[in-house]
Each structure stands twice: as C-alpha cells, then as structure tokens.
Amino acid sequence: MNEHPRIPIERPVTFAILGAGNRGSVYANWAAAHPDRARVVAVAEPRDHHRAALAERHGIPPEHTYSSWQDLIAADKMADAAIVATQDAEHVEPAVALANQGYHLLVEKPMAPDEEGCRTLVEAVRSAGVEFGVCHVLRYTPYTRLLKQVVDSGRIGAITSVQHLEPVGYWHQAHSYVRGNWRREDQSSSMLLAKSCHDIDWLRHVIGQPIERVSSFGTLSHFTPENRPVGAADRCLDCAVESACAYSAKRIYLGMVERGHTGWPIHVVTSDLTESGVTQALRDGPYGRCVYACDNDVVDHQVVALEFAGGVTGTFTMTGFSAPGHRRTQIFGTQGSIDGDGEKIRVFDFLTDETEELSVESLGSDAGSGHGGGDAGLMEAFTLALATGDSSFISSGALESLETHLAVFAAERARHARTVEPVPN
Numbered sequence: 473m474n475e476h477p478r479i480p481i482e483r484p485v486t487f488a489i490l491g492a493g494n495r496g497s498v499y500a501n502w503a504a505a506h507p508d509r510a511r512v513v514a515v516a517e518p519r520d521h522h523r524a525a526l527a528e529r530h531g532i533p534p535e536h537t538y539s540s541w542q543d544l545i546a547a548d549k550m551a552d553a554a555i556v557a558t559q560d561a562e563h564v565e566p567a568v569a570l571a572n573q574g575y576h577l578l579v580e581k582p583m584a585p586d587e588e589g590c591r592t593l594v595e596a597v598r599s600a601g602v603e604f605g606v607c608h609v610l611r612y613t614p615y616t617r618l619l620k621q622v623v624d625s626g627r628i629g630a631i632t633s634v635q636h637l638e639p640v641g642y643w644h645q646a647h648s649y650v651r652g653n654w655r656r657e658d659q660s661s662s663m664l665l666a667k668s669c670h671d672i673d674w675l676r677h678v679i680g681q682p683i684e685r686v687s688s689f690g691t692l693s694h695f696t697p698e699n700r701p702v703g704a705a706d707r708c709l710d711c712a713v714e715s716a717c718a719y720s721a722k723r724i725y726l727g728m729v730e731r732g733h734t735g736w737p738i739h740v741v742t743s744d745l746t747e748s749g750v751t752q753a754l755r756d757g758p759y760g761r762c763v764y765a766c767d768n769d770v771v772d773h774q775v776v777a778l779e780f781a782g783g784v785t786g787t788f789t790m791t792g793f794s795a796p797g798h799r800r801t802q803i804f805g806t807q808g809s810i811d812g813d814g815e816k817i818r819v820f821d822f823l824t825d826e827t828e829e830l831s832v833e834s835l836g837s838d839a840g841s842g843h844g845g846g847d848a849g850l851m852e853a854f855t856l857a858l859a860t861g862d863s864s865f866i867s868s869g870a871l872e873s874l875e876t877h878l879a880v881f882a883a884e885r886a887r888h889a890r891t892v893e894p895v896p897n
Contacts, residue, residue: 481859484511486551488575490541490566492517492526494736495580495607496557500526502851510855513551516544521743541566549573552858553603556580559653560660564589571600578854580607582669583877585661590877594870605854608868608876610674610799612849614832619801619817620678622810622830627819629807631679634786637800638671645772645792646719647737650695651759655768663770664688664887665880668790671799672776672883673876675788677867678803681780683879683895688887690774694793700764707760709751719763721754776883798844814844 487503489496492515503510514536517523527537538544541558545566553576556567564584567577577597583590583606597604610616623631640649648654654666664672676683705711708721717723726747728738734745742753754760773793778786798814811818817830850868857865875895882893 479856479860481509481856483859484509485553485855485858486511486513488512488514488516488536488544488551488554489526489557490516490544490554490570491557491559491580492519492522493557494740496555497522497526498847499555499557499578499607499851500530502848504530506851506855509859510851514538514544516541525743545569545573549575552576553578553854557607560585560666564593567593568596571596571602571604574600574602576603576858578605578607578850581673581873582661582665582880583873585665587878587881590874594874597870603854603857603863603866604870605850605857605866606868606870606873607850608670608673608677608873609843609846609850610670611677611846611867612853613844613846614849615812615814615817615844616674616678616846618830618832619810619812622817622819623678623803624680627807627821628803628805628809631784631803631805633784633804634675634679635802636671636675636786636788638668638788638790639794639797639799640667640790640792641794641796642718642792643724644737644796646695646724646763647740647759649770649772649792650719650763650766650768651721651761652740655766655770657769662880662884663690663772663790664774664776664884665877666770668774668788669877669880671788671790672778672880673868673873675778675786676780676872676876676879678801679780679784679786681782681784682875683778684781685779685892685894686776686879686883686886687892688774688776688883689890690771690790690887692769692771694772695763695766695768697764700762704762704764706762706765707755708762709755709760711762721760725750725754725759774887778879 489500489512500512503512512530515523515526515532516538518539536550554570556563556579560582563579567579571577583593649663654660660666701713703713708714714720714722725741729747729750738745741759742749773791776788801812803810808821815831818827820827853865857863879895882895886893
C-alpha cells in the first residue's frame, strides 16, 4: 500500500544500492516491482553471492557492479540517488562522499552509531543541497498515517501521555541480537539504537513534539552463560537438551524450512536455502550457536521514560521475551484515549462514553513482512520527492532524524549513568 500511488512522474528515478543484504535488497525489490517509478542501475557489495544475485535480478551491467562502495564512488555519478544499506558503522563515510557527488540519499537507520557521525552526515547533506531521508519506515505505514490523522484531528483533546511497547519476539531477539550482526555494541550499536530508534522516532512523529528529557533502565539478563542449561553444547546441532530449548536454532531455522519458508531470516543464515544448506550453516556459522554461549552484550529488555515539549510524558518498553507481533500503543488525551495494536485503532470518547474502532489492512509487523507497508511507503515517498522536487513527501528528513537519534544517545547515557538526561539540540 503506497500513500500516493496515483501521482504520475515523468521518468523512473535511478538508484545505486550500497549493501545488498536484507535491507538493500528490500528497497531494490520495490524498484523492480515499480519499473515506471524507479530503477536500480548499480550495486556495491563485498559478498560475491549477494552482489551477483542483486545485479542479476535487476539487470545491472558488470561495469556498474562493484565489490566495494569505494569503487562505486570512484566512478562517475551514475544514478539520481543512492541507498546506503551497509553495516551501521559504515554509513557516514560513503554517504558523505555520495552527497558531495550530488547523489540524493536514503540511509538505513541508524544514521551512525554515535552523535558525531550523525551530525557529520546531516551537515554534509545540508551543505551539498541533496534530498535526504532516513529509513524510519514505521512513519510510512498505513497504520501510522491513520493514527497520526486521529491524533492531529483533536478527537481526544490535548495529549498528556503515551505508552508504547515493542515486542521484539523471542526468536527474533535470538536471531538478530544474540547470534546475529547486532549482538555487540562494539560491532554495531546499542540495542536501543539498532532496533528501537524506530520506536523513539515514531513516538516523536506521532506526538508531534520534540523529546526534551529521558531516563532509561535495561540489562542483558537472560542470554548469558549463567543461564546455560545443564548439558547444553556450544552448538544446537550437537546439544543433548536442544529439544527442550525454546531458542534452539535447529527448531527455529530448520522448522521454517520444513514449513516452506525461505525468506527472512533464513536467507540471512545462508544463501543455500535447502535443508542441507541451512543445516551446514548451523553447524559452521554464527546462527547455530547456543544462545547462552555467544559473545553478545546488548540488552534483552529496556524501558525508556520520555518527556516531550509541552509536558507530555511517555514510556517505551522493548522486550525480547514475547511472541512475535505488532507494536502496541496507548495514547491518553484530555477528551479521550487511543488504544492501537498495529492493525486496529480504538478511540474512546469521554463525552459519549463510546469506542470507535478503525482499522487498516494487516501487512505484518517485522522486516520480513515489509514493516506493515512501511518499506513500500518509504520508497514511494522518497521517489516522489525526487521526481517532483517536493521534499515534503519525506517525513524522516535530516533534522528530525538527528533529533530522535540524539534522544536515543541521551537515553543510553541515562541507562549507564542512572540519570535523567537532557536531549541536546
């Protein structure tokens, strides 16, 4: 579902993809599905299989297929825009270079793993005068648009407080944040930045006010050696107690293959999507490790308290200990309240004592399902901004994205120091 599907454009917008992993491929696939609106003309990716697969899928010629982003940047400008979907710590350097070459930029979140990198990137795109968007895809879902319309209409009066829950899901937590690429702060970023900067940004968008002060609490409490079951092996395939473990890689990944599911997260585990290929990856690769014997250090649950401009208060809870599912939100106003679950929005009116239920089509809640239509909504909005010259289509631009990143960094400072931290300008 796109927000502006009928607005015509004169020609397709051309894109270069930096990073042909899950996120880069998702955005590229949107272009392939909308050839009248977008076209992928170049790719930079160090992994041979991923690079070749994306190039073949989009008909990219060998001369525009690069094994590094440095090689792409060394060539002449070849596209209207670039999508930077490299690892978190490798966003700023290529993005700054691309901006200086005149590429419009769509950068995967987080912009950078630290404040200095975020400010450097924002200054670069402002100086270059290019269009810029951060992939805060939750802003672009049909559900968010509906919720934002209700909040902005004044139906529940002035907003006083909000509480928001992100149920990451037990196997997603184990996949991405215990076994996977985002398990360690020194190799990626904090859990709050890597996963939940989406949510802090989303709350700022929905409430419509800057975040001024934050505090936070959270720890790594379960996925530690101390909680390792007696008799557990280092790898699930060798484990005598695997069948009794909810986080068994054998049960999670081979179970998906047996059910015919070979999309995300299976294609992250291996490029060989057969049962034997996945089994081999679990024997040799990081996703077959016992969750109690990994080198992870990011939190598995966290709470953030927020104070917005105007005195609005909020809480955000992230937990890895839940069933997979939609985020859930309650918003409290002076004339009513809202209860949202990612599909339905229930608006309770204090005057009439009645509840109205509004709904959107369920499109799924996670990265594998297109973030509830947010992936498509983001690409449509960014493409329209470039095609029409109207940057208002991009709601996740440089300054507001910087603002919400700074709120995340402040929350992490507060968590470590057990303080209340102001959010800098």
